[in-house]
Amino acid sequence: MRGIAAAGAYVPRFRLPGDEIAEAWGTSHASGIERKAVPAADEDALTMAVEAAERALSSDAVDRDELTLATVATTTPPTEEGELLPRLARALDLPRSVATATVGGHTAAGAEALSRALDAEGPALVVAADAPEGEPAEGDHPLGAGAAAFVVADDASAPVTETAWHTEETPGVRFRERGGHDVESLDVTTYQRNAIREAVTSAASSLALDPADVDAAAVHQPDGRFPYRATADLPVSNEAVAAGTVVDRIGDAGAATVPLGLLAALDAESGDGGDADAEAGGRSLAAFFGGGTAVAVAVEGGLDVEGIDDLEGGTEIDYASYLRERGYVVNGEVAGGGAHVSLPNWRHSLDQRYRLVAGVCPDCGGVSFPPEGACQSCHSRVEFEEFEAPRTGTVRALTVIGQGGAPPEFAELQQRDGAYAVAIVELDAEAGRVRLPAQVTDADPADVAVGDEVRATVRRIYEQEGVPRYGVKFEPTA
Ligand SMILES: [Zn+2]
Structure with a gap:
C-alpha cells in the first residue's frame, strides 16, 4: 500500500527556554512550551527543508533519481515561492524532470502536500519546513522551527490507510494570514478552541479507524495544551496525544509541527526506538488544522526516522542571543562595497x-x-x-x-x-x-x-x- 517509505527530521540546534521569555516580558504566551527551537541566523525554511530531505533520502528505500514529485509545505518561504522549489531541487540534486508544488498560507499545508504525494504516480518527496515569526512582545513567544521530510511510495513500511477532510466556515479563526510571515497573536480564545475541536473531531470521526485504537496522535499544536483540548471529544488516550506532541520541546513550527509529531510517533512505533512500550506495527493519527480545514490522516506501522533525536537536546541560548539570531536586533549599517559576485x-x-x-x-x-x-x-x-x-x-x-x-x-x-x-x-x-x-x-x-x-x-x-x-x-x- 502507498504510504511513507522513509522520513527525515531536522530541528535547529539552538533552544530558548520558556522561562527566558517569561523573564524578558514578565509573562509568557507560550503555554506548555518548555523550550523552543531557534533557527540560527543562516537558517530558514529552505535550509531546514534541504537538511530534512537529505536525511529522508539517505535511506535506501527510494533512489532520488526516481522521484516524480517534490512538494514543500511552508508558511514562511524565504524567497518568492516560484524560487523555493528550484533551489531545493538543485541543492538535493533531484531529477530536472521532477514536478514541483509549494503549499503555504496555513498550518494544514503539510496535509495538502502529503495528499498530493499520495495521489501522485511514482515516488514523491514531501517536505514541511517552517520558521514562523511574530511580534517579539507576544505573537512570537510560542513560535519555533523545524522540518519534516517524507518519501511517499508504493509498498511503504508505514502505509497511509485513510485521509479525511472537514471544512467549515469558522469566522475569526485566524492563525496566519495568507502570504504574511508575521502573526499578530497566537492566543487562542474559547470560541476558536471550540471551532477547531469540532473540526478535528469531525475529520477524525469520518475515518474507519477507531480513535480509541490509536497508539499515537499528532494533533494541531499551537501550544502544549492544545492537542489535549482539541481531542477532548474523541476517545484518544492522553498517552497517545503525548506520543505525537513535539511543540513542548521545539515550539510551534507552523506547517511543520504536526508532520514532526507524526514522525516522532512513527519512530516510536518502529519498535526499536527508546520507548520500551512501543509495539511495532501500531496505529498513528495525524490531525491537521489550518484555514478552517481539519485533515485527519491514519498511518499504520512505523519506521526509523533519521534526525528524530534533534527533538531532544540542543544548545540553550539566552534571550539576547535569541534576538540577535532571529535578526530582531541587528545594529548599524555596513559601510563599503566588498566582493561582488554577479x-x-x-x-x-x-x-x-x-x-x-x-x-x-x-x-x-x-x-x-x-x-x-x-x-x-x-x-x-x-x-x-x-x-x-x-x-x-x-x-x-x-x-x-x-x-x-x-x-x-x-x-x-x-x-x-x-x-x-x-x-x-x-x-x-x-x-x-x-x-x-x-x-x-x-x-x-x-x-x-x-x-x-x-x-x-x-x-x-x-x-x-x-x-x-x-x-x-x-x-x-x-
Ligand atoms: Zn593538470
Missing part, C-alpha cells in the same frame, strides 16, 4: 556551491576546485572531467573572523551570529583530494580545531541585490 556568475557556480562538484584535469590527473579556469596542478587550460566530492572531510587550516573582519556582505550574519570560523576543508575523493575554503557553522569558533571531522550543510551565505545566496558550509560531526 547573479549570472553565481548561478553558473551552483553545482560547486551546493553539490561540491570538482574537476579532474585530463592532462595531469590533478584535482581542481572550483573546476574552472586553469588546472591548479599543471596550470593548463583544460576541459575538466567533473565529479561530486564527498560531503564529509577534515579541517586542515582555520581562521576566526571576528567583529569588523568580515567582508561587508557577511557583516549582517556576523552581527547576528557572532564571530565565525573559516576553514580549509579537505575532502577525500576517489579522484584525489579536494581542498576548499568554507565557513564553519553550528559551532563556537573556539571549539573548532585543525583535524576536526566536518560535514557539508547547505546554508544561507549572504544576501546581495536583494537575493539570498545559498551554498555549502561545514559543521563539525562530533
